[in-house]
Amino acid sequence: MSESPDEVEPDDVRHVADLARVDLDDDEIDQFTRQFADILGYFETLDDVPEVDRKADLANVMRPDEEHDSLEKDAALRNATETEDGYFKGPNVS
Template identity: 45%
Template sequence: MKITKNEVIHVADLSRLDLDEESIDKFAGQIANILEYVEKLGHADTEGVAPTSHAIFLSNAFREDGEISHLDRDTAIANAPEKEDGSFVVPRVI
């Protein structure tokens, strides 16, 4: 599986990234090298091996259902690039 320039553009699109022509060429080469290296995983015998997504055994983390304090609204949105009346402002959607 060799990643093509078009695939890089497609995946960048899914990732909400714009790449210029130069970055596309550069990334396509570098990422192809990395993926080619990663192909070696195919040689590992994983027949019947369960996947691991978390290295420590833990069951669900429950807590008592109680009241706890949270950031107030103004503090929580203080870092927003644009805000109004306690809300985030975004460019027009519809």
């Protein structure tokens, strides 16, 4: 990766594309190099935002957990497209 965080090189884009297993041609490499540089520039503008020196007023807005009866297994599986041995069956993931 490039030495300077301000600088995006085409090799940086190729490296990220390889990690993501994305094939990019030279025109796309150039386009993404410019776009990545623009995006990093936007992050640099955050350095200009003044810090706020106050504590946030935080409050727990979640309700307490309550125990309720659950559905019977047959009722829960009633509308499932596929079940197996009393469980939901989903597609194989490879």
